[in-house]
Amino acid sequence: MRILHISKFSHPERGGIESFVRDLTTEQARQGHDVAVLCHQAHPWRATERSVSEGVVSVQARILCNVGFAPVSPLFPLHLRRLVREKRPEIIHLHLPNPAALYSGWFPADIPLVIHWHADADGLPGRLYRSLYPVYGLFEAKCLSLADSVIATSPAYAASSRSLAHLRDKCVVVPLGLDLARYPEDAQLSRTQEPTILSVGRFAYYKGYETLVEAARMVPAARFVIVGDGPLHGKISSMIRERGLADRVRLPGSLPDRELRVLLQLATLVCLPSVDRAEAFGLVQLEAMRYGVPLVSTAIPGSGVDWVNQDGVTGLVVPPGNAEALAHALQWVVDHEQTAEAMGKAGRLRLESHFTIERVTSALDNVYARVRGLSG
Template sequence: MRILHLGKYYAPHAGGIENFVADLAREQVRGGDEVMVLAHGDRPFAPPLTEVIHGVLVRRVRTFGTLVHTPLSPGFGWELARALRSFRPDVVHAHVPNVSAFWMLLARKSIPLVLHWHSDVVPSAHDAGLRRLYAPYAVFERMLLERADAVIATSAPYMQTSAALRRVRGKCRVVPLGVAPERVEFSLRERDGAGRGRVPMVLAVGRFAYYKGFEHLVHAMRGLEDARLVIAGDGPMRGRVEALVDALELGCRVSLPGRVSDEELRRHWSEATVFCLPSIERTEAFGVAMVEAMAYGLPVVSTDIPGSGVGFVNHHGVTGLVVPPGDASALADAIGTLLDDAAGREAMGRAARKRFDEFFHIGPVRESVSDVYGELLGHVAMPLRQTAEAR
């Protein structure tokens, strides 16, 4: 089968969606599919670039900066038309939010379209530009949902509470996001030995955006005097969180290294004792970083965000602990409970790895996505896959 993915960006651009698309595309190639990804270049004015990464044909389209989190790429429509002609996909798999996916409204309706609904666009009070532009965006969003042949939601709670998906619930399918273990280079033996004899380490990973709640995690560290915290990532709120660390005089125990290399991030994963996702609102739709933590056998402390898939990923009392969002004291108590109970912590870490293997390993996720394709293509889907494997 020939699959064309439409992404906002593509790995090595940092981001949970970008990593997921790369893991899925690579796994589809392993399964015998021909895969192309059309995405935006992440460096403004850089010329278009075509490369093959792990067997995936990747075309990065020229951009001219961004406006309200949106890449400005007037040539994306032309590039999409060219890809449809030359690659001749059996299915187009568009990952949204992504304004450039709207170009599919001009494509032939005979081309099956799958929308991967990673999150709603939430016009937050923290983002004035998004609030102003959401109304016209929503018009095209509804048209794209009507045009789609299938919609993949990443969790049942998110699908059930999404106002945008309410009208198209009949063509929604739930497939959780997945991670390729080899990308995070999981090794229990390495992790078990790395943190022993050291100060317990709490790890958080993600973009410094308003909804991540990192400031609450920093406040929580005031009550965790025998632990250290690393928050790996970058973004518009990083400077504010750095100022908070200084104001609370936590610089000796709280580290904000910014965006780190893959090698350094793997080191942080291996040294961590507990992973924390302190997000405060539904813009955190799933939490791919939690899945990566579970691949490493780490217990997770996360927040109970109504309507988000975060609660589906982390089961309270089984794979970690869940606390109210925006509550620094509750975060401190939950993290402290795990740090003080080695046996309980290790049991939750084992349960986290087991849940990863059952639900979030990219292999089974790829199979579920293929089932969605098969529903659209009917009896044609299996012969196409068999033909690809025969080659």
């Protein structure tokens, strides 16, 4: 099948969606599909680039600037039209949120459109986003009206999204997945006696790193590593210094995949302290499960985070924004090594039975076949 994915960004840019799109498209190509990806460059005025990696054609369109989180690329629709002519896709798979929604009028009406709903754009904080969303929302709604199927990543997100409320008949739940082959295990690595609590993600408002730093004060025997970068990195770094935690809480910034895999294997637990449903799924939880690492995450209303991490089974789940509850859960996992090990093993089994990229690709193949039948 010929498939054209349209994503906001793509690997090697960091992020859960970018990692998932890479794993999905690579697996689709591996299974014999003809796959292309159209996305944006992450930095202004970088020339449009075309590449082929692992059988997947990727076109990263030049952008003029970023407005908030949104890249602006006036030539994007021309690249879209060119790729459609060249690849003759049988499916267009659009990953939202994405400013490419502005060009929905360029999507050929005779090609089935599948929308992957990774998160709601409505409700983002800040004056800029509140002022821009009414315009973007018009194009987003147009895309949804054109879609033959809408993929939500968890039952909770599908049920709670206001944007999807009138589209229940179009919605199907397909979780994100992980390519296990990209996460090899190093048998020579072994965890140290000192507990290490790892968190990974973009330093953004919804990640809850302020809560994690406050919790770190109440778990004095553990070392904390928070991997990533983003707009709040400076604020979190200042909090750590002000609270006298610089000797125990480390911010190494963004790390290469290989170094991140090492940290995942050495971690006592992985914490996802997010506080807002902008954290729709939490792909890092799957990465932790890959290495049998127990989880501590939050019960965000309307999010799929606590659907992935099952409380008392694969880890612990606490209320968002509650530093004391988070610290108690972190300390409990540190103190109960045998139970934590059992949770890690349960997480690995849950990953292998629900969240492998092969299973996700198979589920999406079924969606593609259905919409092609409906449109044929």
